[in-house]
Amino acid sequence: MSTEGRARVGSISVGGVVPQLAGACGIVAAGSYLAQPLTARIAVDLHLAPNLAGLVVTLSQIGYCMGLLFVSPLADRLENRRLLTVVLAASAASMLLAAFSPAGVWFLVAAAGIGVSSVAVQLIVAQAARLCDDASRGRVVGGVTSGLLWGILAAWPVANLLGDALGWRALFLLEAAAVLILIPWLRGVLPEWQSQTRMNYLQIVASLPRYWRRYGELRKRAAIQSLLFGVFSMTWTSLPMWLRDRYGFHATAIACFGLAGAAGALVAPLAGRLADRGRTFVTSIAATAAVAASGLLMCFDPPWWMLLIIVVGISGGVQASHVVSQRRVLALEPTAANRLNSLYVGGFFLGGAAGSALAMPLYRGHAAWVGIAGMLAGGLALVLAKSLRSS
Template identity: 40%
Template sequence: MTSRHTPAALTPGLVLLFAFCCGAIVANIYYAQPIIELIAPDLGLSSTLASLIVSLTQIGYALGLFFLVPLGDLLENRRLMIATALLAVLSLAGAALVEQPNLFLVLSLLVGFSSVSVQILIPLAAHLAPEATRGRVVGSIMSGLLLGILLARPLASLIADHFGWRAVFACAAGVMLAICVMLATTIPSRQPEHRASYPALLASLWQLLRQQPVLRQRAFYQACMFATFSLFWTAVPLELARHHGLSQSQIALFALVGAIGALAAPVAGRLADAGHTRQASLTVLALAALCFLPALSPIGAGVVGLAVTGVLLDFCVQVNMVLGQRAVYALDAASRSRLNALYMTSIFIGGAIGSAVASLLFEHGGWTAILVAGTALPGLALLAFLRDTAKARQLA
């Protein structure tokens, strides 16, 4: 089943715009994480309730992935993205202004929920891209997404240090308003031909999950990888501050160095387009399982070794994500938004688990515990990949 959309050349400028929008939108989920210790006392939140700011934002994102993103297969995509982005503007502006702690928590949930417009944008790009270059296009756009994840925390810290925590949300609201204008004026429209009721659309998610083994496999691999990614980037600021004496500004610079790995996405797309998905997946899963090991050497135990781990890990996570998306989007063009919803929900569940256990592991076992868990998770994905590959060869 095909989809009707306004014919449009996916120019390099439009791909760059898609990438910027993805990064700016997904960053909304992460702005609050490094500044909750500034937000909580100002609003009168206890330390226990302060953690709900991050949790509710992530819960909101998960709800949006499940209940909102599948609508990309049913409703006109541009209008859906604009409506969702406008909700993000209102939620972020409200977070910058409110004084009541309970209302701020509700707005945190809405910030996460409204940030899923990024997951409507990516399948739209896949629809617009020619088959021969789809992996390259998706890879380029995913670079923007990962950069948004990596840069959101240091940007929030720097803005809050100079202008206060409310300025972080005010700036984010301004960026989202600009994105609304860009979406309205530059993004092609696309009206899906899929016809179903909303309950039937949601019910089809389970059917797709059951019917598509490739979706289940790629979602599991990337969930393990993203859990490792979140584990590292949650724990490494603690390690740098406590054992290496880095300031918040220096930790922000460290995150910028780690973001170099995000540049791998276009490479991953080209590999997928050329038919090298299996070999590339094997390589990055194995490399991810080994990238924590520099910390075992006297040289690698320092800041440089941690930076090497961060760059390699970001590279592997980004490559594997794009390879997975390329494979998943090829399953059924008419179901891309729903397939993407399932794929990304699995990934962010993995990320939430990685973030949740990072502090606990670090407090009880130090960096050694992070190293063990960070090696085990991609190792588990590697074993699953080898098993699935062996099964596929037996059936061939």
């Protein structure tokens, strides 16, 4: 079955399986970001104290980290399609709990559950990479992860627009329905795959530090992506304030700006193809340089149209770097692909959390500080990328 699945995915990746998996990743990823722009109105409706409202995002992030450490590695032990079904069912249940929460505490529990179950996107990416050959792995990973970025970036404007029109509870109901539809859909798309490892669950989780120490390239690529994702999160967290304060954009205009900025996701398949042709190093250098240059341009109080170019540059650079890095990480040791991917994603997720935390203090000091921090982080990532020339 594994061999058959490998041939099937590799041969129709562009026109068949990959767009479906990209769409699935986008739907699940969007669900984990729906609450962020709606936190204020959710807190009012559920009588959640202001100091507890911030926990909506925090618990979701903590849940995602827990999912990376304790759920995703299970894919190196259990039959993957069955595991994905369970995780998606948990995601839908968490969305339903959020939609019907009678009090703030229940919504916080739902937020944690949404975070844990959002590791479904990483299960999908790792499964797709495993089921294709080396010659098409970059193209497949790039295509699938483009859906992930689209979901993240589209969640904010969609949540604002539909949240106003339908209410936040209806939004979570729609997300739950979409995830439930994904379950039979993905079971029909993905073949069964069972790892041959004899390790039990505790041994698999305990092996994570060993893999981190074993692969220097894993550590470097996680560090590079941590810096770049930090710039990405810092930029997108401060962007609504920037557009409102400096250019007078209203909520709908900000939402449309965000959708336009998501165009950076279009570079993912191209980056994957370049990596498949042996251009991993060149792509990494170009991607990190694009982020550093975008940070530099942000320092000079750009007009709104240039800010759009900057945002696309940052999104595209981060996505291109992620595609080539994830392709390399997943190929380091295929039998431990999910554990390696968990370490890699967990590493750069910490950078994203740091970027989000720094965004508003830097912006309130002076908007240019966001650009300076982005330029420095992108520059450091560029230096690290140059050290990977032999990769």
